[in-house]
Amino acid sequence: MFRKLFVLILLLVPLAIAACQPLTTEEAPFYTQVSEATLNAGDEIPAPTGDVILTVTGNIGTSNAEDGSIQMDRETIERVGQIEYNVTDPFENVDHVYRGPRMSDLLALWQVPDDATQIEVHALDDYVVTVPIADLKNTPVLFALQQDGEYMPVSTRGPAMLVFPYNNFEFNQQVYNDFWAWQIASINVQ
Amino acid sequence: MTAIAPAKAPVTRRFVFLSPTITILGIVGILLLVAVIALIGTMLRQIEANRIATGFNFSTANRPFSQLEHEAMQTLVYVTENPEDFDAARFQQDLDVLASRWEVVFWPTVQAVFPQDIKDNIDEMIPMWDSIQDLSAEWMADPQNEEVHAELAQLLSDFSLLVFQTDVRYQTIRGLTLDNFNQSTENLLVALTIVLVLLVGFVIIAAYAMYRFVQAQRSAEAKTRAALAAESAANETSQFKDQFLAVMSHELRTPLNAIIGFLGIMGMSGKLDERNTHMLQRTRANAERLLILINDILDLSKIEAGRMELVPSAVSPRELVGRWQTQMEVLAKQKDLKFTVTIDPHLPDEIMIDENAVTKIGTNLLSNAFKFTDEGEVSLESKYSDRQWYIIVRDTGIGIPAHMHNHIFESFRQVDNSFKRPYGGTGLGLPIVQHLVKAMNGTVRVDSEPGKGSTFTVTLPVEPVEKAAAPTVSVSQLQPA
Numbered sequence: 001m002f003r004k005l006f007v008l009i010l011l012l013v014p015l016a017i018a019a020c021q022p023l024t025t026e027e028a029p030f031y032t033q034v035s036e037a038t039l040n041a042g043d044e045i046p047a048p049t050g051d052v053i054l055t056v057t058g059n060i061g062t063s064n065a066e067d068g069s070i071q072m073d074r075e076t077i078e079r080v081g082q083i084e085y086n087v088t089d090p091f092e093n094v095d096h097v098y099r100g101p102r103m104s105d106l107l108a109l110w111q112v113p114d115d116a117t118q119i120e121v122h123a124l125d126d127y128v129v130t131v132p133i134a135d136l137k138n139t140p141v142l143f144a145l146q147q148d149g150e151y152m153p154v155s156t157r158g159p160a161m162l163v164f165p166y167n168n169f170e171f172n173q174q175v176y177n178d179f180w181a182w183q184i185a186s187i188n189v190q
Numbered sequence: 191m192t193a194i195a196p197a198k199a200p201v202t203r204r205f206v207f208l209s210p211t212i213t214i215l216g217i218v219g220i221l222l223l224v225a226v227i228a229l230i231g232t233m234l235r236q237i238e239a240n241r242i243a244t245g246f247n248f249s250t251a252n253r254p255f256s257q258l259e260h261e262a263m264q265t266l267v268y269v270t271e272n273p274e275d276f277d278a279a280r281f282q283q284d285l286d287v288l289a290s291r292w293e294v295v296f297w298p299t300v301q302a303v304f305p306q307d308i309k310d311n312i313d314e315m316i317p318m319w320d321s322i323q324d325l326s327a328e329w330m331a332d333p334q335n336e337e338v339h340a341e342l343a344q345l346l347s348d349f350s351l352l353v354f355q356t357d358v359r360y361q362t363i364r365g366l367t368l369d370n371f372n373q374s375t376e377n378l379l380v381a382l383t384i385v386l387v388l389l390v391g392f393v394i395i396a397a398y399a400m401y402r403f404v405q406a407q408r409s410a411e412a413k414t415r416a417a418l419a420a421e422s423a424a425n426e427t428s429q430f431k432d433q434f435l436a437v438m439s440h441e442l443r444t445p446l447n448a449i450i451g452f453l454g455i456m457g458m459s460g461k462l463d464e465r466n467t468h469m470l471q472r473t474r475a476n477a478e479r480l481l482i483l484i485n486d487i488l489d490l491s492k493i494e495a496g497r498m499e500l501v502p503s504a505v506s507p508r509e510l511v512g513r514w515q516t517q518m519e520v521l522a523k524q525k526d527l528k529f530t531v532t533i534d535p536h537l538p539d540e541i542m543i544d545e546n547a548v549t550k551i552g553t554n555l556l557s558n559a560f561k562f563t564d565e566g567e568v569s570l571e572s573k574y575s576d577r578q579w580y581i582i583v584r585d586t587g588i589g590i591p592a593h594m595h596n597h598i599f600e601s602f603r604q605v606d607n608s609f610k611r612p613y614g615g616t617g618l619g620l621p622i623v624q625h626l627v628k629a630m631n632g633t634v635r636v637d638s639e640p641g642k643g644s645t646f647t648v649t650l651p652v653e654p655v656e657k658a659a660a661p662t663v664s665v666s667q668l669q670p671a
Contacts, residue, residue, distance in 0.1 A: 093299040125261055125287050154286030156293065183287060 030085055030168045031140060034099055037081030041108035048073040053159045058120075058189035061111025070110055074145065074159065080105045083140060087167050090177050098163040099146040103136040106143055110189065118190050121162065124154060124183040130190075131162070131179045139169050143184075157182035212403065212434075215396045222392055223445050225385045230452065233378040254294045255357035259350055261288040266346040269329075269339070276333040285326055292319060305363060311356040318349045379469040383476060386449075390480050393442065397487040400434060404491075439488050443481065450477050486618040489550075493625040500544040500629060504655045507537050507579065510545065511572050514552045518568075521560040528567040537574040540655035547626045548650070554619040555583040555646050563587030566643070579652045586643040595636055599624040623648070 039045070045064045050073035057069045065071045077100075084099035112133070120130050135141070142163040145151060152158030162181050164171055265284045294300060295312060304312070325342040329335065407427050453474040456462065462470060515531045522529035552570075559568045566586030573580040590598060599620050627634045630650050638644035 091294070091299065092297050124283060125257075125264065154283060155289035157290055183290065 030165070031083045032085065034082040034084050035078065037079070037105065039076065039079035039109065041105075041111070043109070045070055045072070045109065046076060047071070048076060050075055053077070054184065055186040056110055056189065057186065059113060059116045060189050061113060062109075074151075077101060077106070077143065077145065077160075080109055082145075083142070084146075085140070085142075085165060085168075087163060087165060090166060090173055090180065096147050097149070098142050098144040098161075099149075100142045100144040100160070100163070103141040103143050103162070107133065107136065107189075112189050116189050120188040120190060121181040121184055122186045122188070123181050124185045127181065127183075129178055129181050131181075135164075135176075135179070139165050141165070154183060160184040211399050212396075215392070215399055219389075219392055219396065219442075222385060222389050226382065226389070226445070226449060229378060229382045229385060230449070233382065234456075236378060253357075254291070254300050255353050255360050258288075258291040258295065259353040259357055261291045262346060262350040262353055264288075266343065266350060269343050269346060278330050278333075281326070281330065304360075308356060308360055308363070311352065311359070315349065315352060315356075318345060318352070321345055322349060376466060376469060379466065379473060383469075383473050386473065386476055386480060390483060393480070393484055393487065396438070397491065400438075400491065438491075439484075442484050446477060446481050446484065450474060450481065453477065483618075486622065490618055490622055490625070493622065493629070500547055502542040502544050504540045505543050505545045505548075506540050507543075507572065507574075507652075508533055508539075510549065510552070511570065514549070514556060514570065517553065518556045518560065518570075521557065522568065525560060525564065527560065527563060527565070530567065530569045532569070532571045534573045534575075537572060537579070538652075538654040541579065541652040542655060543579075543650070543652055544630070547630065551623050551626050551648055552581060552583075554623050555581070555648070558619050559583050559585035559587065559644070559646075563643070577651060577653070579650045581648040581650070582645060584643065584645045589640040589642050589644055590636065590638040591640050595638070598636065599634075 045062060047064050048071050052071045053074055054072045054077065055069050056072070060070060063070055080101040082099055082101055084097055086095055086097050088094070089096050116133055118130050118132050119136070120128060122128050142165075144161045144163040145159065147156070152161065161184065162179055164176055164179060166173070166176075261284070265281075265288050268281060268284050301309075322342070322345055325338055325345060328338045329342050332338065411427065453470055457467060457470050457474070511531060511533055515529075519529060521527075556568070556570060563585040564587070567584075568586075569582075569584045571580070571582040571584070573582065624634055627648055627650070632648060632650035635647045635649075636644060637647070
């Protein structure tokens with residue numbers, strides 16, 4: 001009786017220990033570096049030459065416009081350096097490869113100070129969502145411009161959309177689905 | 191239970207682990223308690239999820255029509271308000287945003303949740319959508335064309351209205367799907383109830399096993415009395431018994447009290463709907479019944495293990511009977527039964543008796559009488575003669591067949607032992623009564639015929655209080671060797 005119990009416990013203990021191990025995330029980068037940065041944090045942001053697709057205001061340390069904002073066309077945004085990765089789109093429930101600069105690189109380019117806590121993302125429709133900056137820095141969140149190798153037009157979800165690496169990190173989708181802002185037009189840093 | 195050591199073998203420490211049945215019962219009990227805790231946890235999480243869901247904290251894909259309607263209205267506002275200074279780029283952007291929302295409606299994930307009538311509405315929208323595209327192109331090419339402008343405005347307005355109606359319908363259906371959340375909470379409640387019922391079963395089996403164990407142990411004790419080893423064995427037996435009782439009463443009652451308490455808190459939280467509240471109350475009532483059952487079993491075990499001490503004190507029998515009467519009148523009212531109480535005038539003012547024990551006897555007999563009587567009368571008669579106190583409980587209930595008269599004082603016994611028996615209860619009331627009466631040197635007698643009701647007569651020898659107080663008597667001393 002005792003011996004059996006003992007053997008049983010011996011069998012169960014490693015199982016229990018194994019079950020208690022936290023889920024480890026992948027060590028190797030799951031994304032592909034598509035282009036290297038030619039515009040780095042601290043560099044002056046050039047004035048836009050093409051259509052302005054993003055206006056940045058608020059708690060930022062630099063500017064390229066008279067009103068103190070940053071005006072960016074697509075080409076300038078891409079110069080921050082782009083990565084791409086595969087992610088299951090939570091709305092369509094379909095896998096897409098999204099490409100664009102990391103939000104953390106953009107925040108660095110805009111010289112967002114350490115005391116800034118959140119960004120308010122405004123979309124072309126009246127959608128507004130507030131995203132904590134910590135969430136943008138902890139994982140490679142994309143300011144996605146391309147979906148499956150094509151630039152996203154406004155008539156899908158372009159010109160830009162926030163993409164969170166759902167396939168590689170744990171996210172509470174109840175909360176984070178709202179952060180996937182479509183058709184981003186401007187960002188106010190707070 | 192065959193694993194009791196034979197008389198000649200020295201009873202060793204092995205004894206504590208002797209019964210595999212009790213070990214298994216312990217494991218089953220722990221598993222059941224873990225199941226209860228896990229279920230309550232899951233249920234609380236479910237309720238939280240329900241709260242989030244009812245907060246309508248849903249993303250774009252879950253509100254395809256309200257977004258589409260919003261964008262269609264935006265476009266319509268632009269069309270009607272800006273016919274003069276027309277900005278083709280701005281209008282195109284509105285159209286593009288509108289198109290992105292239109293596309294969402296056709297996503298497989300979104301389509302998958304649409305019922306047929308929503309799909310019918312979409313089929314109706316498609317030709318309107320195509321016309322909107324054509325007219326918009328025409329208007330952008332020729333912004334001064336009043337006819338095209340008016341037609342486009344009308345079409346956008348019709349389109350918005352249809353989308354709005356579809357949205358209302360869709361939200362209604364989504365409201366219905368929210369019920370599924372409630373449904374799963376309900377399923378969890380049912381599972382919880384089932385586990386609690388299993389726990390009841392477990393307690394009964396455990397108590398029975400313990401009862402058998404103690405009985406077997408007692409006979410083993412008798413056999414080994416002569417042997418030197420017997421003494422230490424007996425000590426170990428009673429020590430084990432004591433421990434088991436202590437563990438049973440603590441380990442079973444504590445989680446149950448916690449369950450009852452938390453169920454109460456859950457009921458007060460106000461987050462449950464009416465149906466769940468009802469189920470919660472039922473779960474709680476069952477948990478309380480389980481607690482009563484456990485208390486009964488522990489009482490019986492205590493009495494049988496000789497651990498219940500009788501402490502006689504001066505008590506007024508009239509007051510005592512009056513208290514039982516007040517207590518039982520509720521039951522009489524509930525079942526609409528006549529309830530008469532008669533007290534012999536010769537009954538002394540005060541007698542020496544253990545108040546708790548005699549109250550248990552009286553209330554157990556009375557609540558049995560009320561339980562098994564559906565119409566007619568229950569009466570309690572209190573007589574006294576020659577230092578004998580007679581407590582007579584009569585009812586006009588279902589009665590007991592003659593061949594069962596000897597069995598009704600056995601534990602867990604009801605006359606109808608079938609699975610579908612109509613009367614609840616543990617069947618522990620009469621055994622408790624019998625043990626207590628025996629301990630008080632009294633007798634209990636039953637006269638009954640099926641269909642004509644039953645009469646239980648308890649006779650207790652009592653001392654009127656003028657006499658010197660009787661010494662404290664313990665049950666074990668009174669039992670035959």
